[in-house]
Amino acid sequence: MSDASLAARSAALDLLRDVLRKSIPFDDAFDAHPELRALDPRDRGFVRLLTATVLRRLGQIDALIQGSLAKPGLPKATVHDILRLGAAQLVFLGTPAHAAVDTAVELAAARGAEPYKGLINAVLRRIGREGAELAAQQDAGRLNTPDWLWLAWRQAYGIGRTRGIVEAHLHEAPLDITVKADPAVWAERLEAKLLPTGTLRRAAGGNLTELPGFAEGAWWVQDLAASLPAKLFGDLAGKRVYDLCAAPGGKTAQLVAQGAEVTAVDRSAKRLERVRENLARLNLSAEVLATDAATWTPDQPADAVLLDAPCSATGAIRRHPDILRVKTPEDIGKLAKAQSRLLAHAVELVKPGGTLVYCTCSIQPEEGEAQIDRILARDKRVERLPITPVDLGGGHAGDGNLAELINERGEVRSLPGMLGDLGGIDGFFVARLRRLHD
Structure with a gap:
């Protein structure tokens, strides 16, 4: 050797x-x-x-x-x-x-x-x-899944959906790309498939920096599911947006590219360096602030707030199989408490009539649906704004099978195993809320 x-x-x-x-x-x-x-x-x-x-x-x-x-x-x-x-x-x-x-x-x-x-x-x-x-x-999917996750998913989604989740985890995820503009043009240049949301998809592997458009800042890597939350605000041109827990910055880039004046907040100064580097490569500009989003008090509320809360990341196991080995049931409880605090504070940061989008890359209901139930029950200043396939499609290649991603409550609940004909999707939860007048 x-x-x-x-x-x-x-x-x-x-x-x-x-x-x-x-x-x-x-x-x-x-x-x-x-x-x-x-x-x-x-x-x-x-x-x-x-x-x-x-x-x-x-x-x-x-x-x-x-x-x-x-x-x-x-x-x-x-x-x-x-x-x-x-x-x-x-x-x-x-x-x-x-x-x-x-x-x-x-x-x-x-x-x-x-x-x-x-x-x-x-x-x-x-x-x-x-x-x-x-x-x-x-039984590959079952053998590779810790008991606590198998049981949690089976209770939440049933045996059929759970089988789809664990079997999707057996395969590496494809490479998904978000472009600043002209997705059809870049799909051809990158030899990629244009998905119904406007995301471009290639097979995993290869040197990213050698692909067309990387050096000129035309695109960035971002999973299809992760690209959905920033699409839900409507016209953002000239509007003030707070992007909370922003690192590594893919959603920040989306918001800026949509014309928003963005303040990207994250408690990790080290992770924010990556946000700055990504924005610089993309020729995009945002205010970047290292502070705790759960206590940050800006001078004025925003037209829109995006809270991508820290989570267990159990929706991203295709890309990060170590999650299966390092996360525990105790982590879910601790994270859910932190998410609840962040969401309650985020309501204070959006102006009456403004929009708040909450999301996590977790498929644990405690980190998604349960958080929305809690905030709606305790804070009458917010209401749910149901999400539709049209909101997700962005007018690109039709809505395809995007209705599969939306639950009966009008929230995005994507699961590994969904959109199988398109190459799958990470697990994600997204809810859209409106701040009412006090």
């Missing part, structure tokens, strides 16, 4: 430890890893793909490993993770058996697991022979 191959797999082993044992989000662990910068882009891409595959398919992989052991249980965490990396390559990434097994054995030696080289060799060779056939017989 080459030094680069060993370094790549060693980095993947570190990342698994950080996510599974320290509950560090994958992107944070990846960005902080001291040795990844020294790898060439191809090897860095392999590290990301390999680690994400293990996280996405962890239940299946662990079942295959346990079924290949002479007796249950593993001697140490490092050995277990090395086996996970090897199994992912053999079963899901198509790595030749000799390469996957040999590199795993060498990695064990390099990581102080020399006594377990024989075990690793035997288990992986068995998985190499039998793993693909066994994996085809597994």
Whole structure:
């Protein structure tokens, strides 16, 4: 095995430890890893793909490993993770058996697991022979989903929708792009599909910075679902808009591109640097303010407020499979309390007659529908403004199947598994409210 191959797999082993044992989000662990910068882009891409595959398919992989052991249980965490990396390559990434097994054995030696080289060799060779056939017989969606999430989704959406959610998580999401203008023109230039909302969709992968229009700031990456909230305000030309919890800034860019005078607020100064960088590349301008949106008191209320509240991000598992491994039921309760405080304060920031849009990239009802029920029950100064497919379509390619995304209450409730004929969508909740006169 080459030094680069060993370094790549060693980095993947570190990342698994950080996510599974320290509950560090994958992107944070990846960005902080001291040795990844020294790898060439191809090897860095392999590290990301390999680690994400293990996280996405962890239940299946662990079942295959346990079924290949002479007796249950593993001697140490490092050995277990090395086996996970090897199994992912053999079963899901198509790595030749000799390469996957040999590199795993060498990695064990390099990581102080020399006594377990024989075990690793035997288990992986068995998985190499039998793993693909066994994996085809597994209930993949159920195995890869933690019990607490499976039960929560089944209660909220029923078994059919839940099956759609967990099966969508087995596949990497496509690359979605929002353009400042002329989506049909850019669809042709980017060799992308124009979706009914005006979003452009390409297959995942490739170097974004080399695509047409990146350097000139014609577009930015933004999931189809994440692009919906900013469409719901109507004409924003010359209007004051507060974008709360704004980082990383995709919705900020949309609002500015629609002609609004935007103040982007986020408590993380570090994350706001990314907002500034994105706006600069796009040749867009907004006021950017590092402060807590739950207590911020501007000089005057806004015509419109967008609150993209911090959430569990369980709607974004296709893009971030580590969410399956780092989130807990306790996180949902804590986040719901924070969302409630933010939403109550956001009402104070919008002028009478103005519009407030609340959204989260979560599919937990506690972070979506329940928040709207609570604010409508306790604050009679707001009312729900139902959302229609026309609001989401933006007059581009027709509303297509967009009605599927809207619940009976007039809110957006997208779920992984919906819009399957278009390539799917992330899970999102969006509600539109009007501030009434006091």
